[in-house]
Amino acid sequence: MLTDVDKKVVAAIQGDIPISQRPYKELAESIGISEAQFLEAVRKLHDQGVIRRFGATIRHQKSGFSANAMVAWNVDEAKVHEVGKIFAGFKGVSHCYRRNPVSTWPYNLYTMIHAQAQEECVEMAREMAHTVGVEDYNLLFSKRELKKTSMEYFPSDDDD
Structure with a gap:
């Protein structure tokens, strides 16, 4: 069963991840928790199999694959x-x-x-x-x- 924090973490990482020195800190602040809590939640969700991997969505046409x-x-x-x-x-x-x-x-x-x-x-x-x-x-x-x-x-x- 996912907690409210788990759901907020999933919502935060399912979109664009900030391009910055500490993107997870920014995402954590956006949902009102610490960076450490955010990373722990991501680890837990991964260990439980809720999150399998992070991936980029590539626009293949724009990257040379027409x-x-x-x-x-x-x-x-x-x-x-x-x-x-x-x-x-x-x-x-x-x-x-x-x-x-x-x-x-x-x-x-x-x-x-x-x-x-x-x-x-x-x-x-x-x-x-x-x-x-x-x-x-x-x-x-x-x-x-x-x-x-x-x-x-x-x-x-x-x-x-």
Whole structure:
């Protein structure tokens, strides 16, 4: 069960983190606790598995990666975990998920590939397929980004 302080800490770190010498001190002050209390709460939430990691949201188009593709893979269910680990190790892969297939769409593993050109995405998918021996996959290229935000689990009081 999360305390009110835990929820405030999550709300503080789910947005932009200040670029400063002591960003956690600034965030702590914004929610009315000490830097030490803030860091202890973050450690506790991490130890409990509530927070897995901190990550940056990169605007891939602005950083030189003008092509990206969601690749849907039809992987033998007995090998999906092993294949997923291998795919996740590829440098150009930012996401790797297992999802349930449906009768009209048999794909159960999904990766997001980023590159400078669509041809590079195609080549990376070929290399990935060859590495694990999977032949049934589909590349779905992004045409336009309509929304890119992170989930807000506990909106701060300032968001009213």
